Amino acid sequence: MKRNSAMVIGVGAELGLGAALCRKIAANGYHVIVAGRTQAKLDAVTKHIAGRGESAESFAMDGASEADVMRLFDKAMSPPDDIDVPSLVVYNVGNNRYVPFCDLTQEQMEDFLRSGPVGGFLVGREAARRLAPLGRGTVIFTGASASLRGKPGFAHFAAAKAGLRMVAQSMAREFGPLGLHVAHVVIDGGIDGERLRNARPQAATERGENGLLNVDAIAEAYWQIHLQHPSAWTHEIDLRPFKEPF
Known part of the structure; x- marks a missing residue:
């Protein structure tokens, strides 16, 4: 039997959501294409997965480049004989920082x-x-509380996250009836990863255990969304720490 495969676009540090997604998917027997901007970070993730006896490969790219996205899918849709075409695609690209409105530039x-x-x-x-056209597959987009409100x-x-949410909704309504499961995940709260630990090292202490x-x-x-039976699909879920106000 061919090995299932998946791709995760937007993988950075090993202690980050993109890398965690790759590890989870690979642990369930999938070959994972680990895609992101920085080759060294991608290689660290794939090396870790390979060290567990699982299957992954790196693909350096810009998730907002049409040429790069086309290259990625061309590669994924022409896998080796022992690997199937992807059944799971995750778009996890994004960054966040505070910029006062009047200081915000067009660029x-x-x-x-x-x-x-x-x-x-x-x-x-x-x-x-x-x-x-294959009548199957899952596409998951990573959102944020900003998908629903502007602070x-x-x-x-x-603007970026709300726009992404509308892309996901339109896709779900058009392609869900064709068998393609499109989902959007609202991440409401701080992620305990390298980015937040570097930007605000005190955050974990301030929030407390599981904060x-x-x-x-x-x-x-994300993995459970992918496993859902087509008679009971989720389009959108929100995830937050138990003590996060909402």
């Missing part, structure tokens, strides 16, 4: 939109073109 806004709805559209379009100093982030989202727990939720 900054466009950069956030590229990583949000533009990149999500490119990945989603290729997934729909190539997987929907002061985060107009750029909210930040555990990356492996998030990855488990």
Whole structure:
């Protein structure tokens, strides 16, 4: 039998959501294409997975580049004889930082939109073109609380995440009836990963035990979405620490 395969776009540090998703998927017997901007970080993730006797490969790319996205899908849809074409695609690209509205530049806004709805559209379009005709597959987009509301100093982030959410909704309504499961995950709270630990080392202490989202727990939720029976699909879920106000 051929090994199942998946791709995760937006993988960075080993202590991050993208890497946790790759580990979770690989642990369930899938070959994982680990895609992101920085080759060294990708290689660290694939090396860890290979060290557990599991299967992964790196693919350096810009998730908002049409040419790069096309290259990724061309590769994934022409796998070796012992690997099947992907049945799971995760778009996990994104960044976040505070910028006062009056200081926000056009370049900054466009950069956030590229990583949000533009990149999500490119990945989603290729997934729909190539997987929907097969009548199967799962595409999951990583959202945030900003997908639902804009806070002061985060107009750029909210615009990007809200736009990505609309791409996911439109895809789900068009391609769900064709057998392609499209889901959007709202991450509401701080993720206990390298980015937050570097930016705010005191965050874990301030929030207390389980006050930040555990990356492996998030990855488990994504995996369960992929496993859902087509008679009971989820399109959108929100994940937050038990003590996070909402």
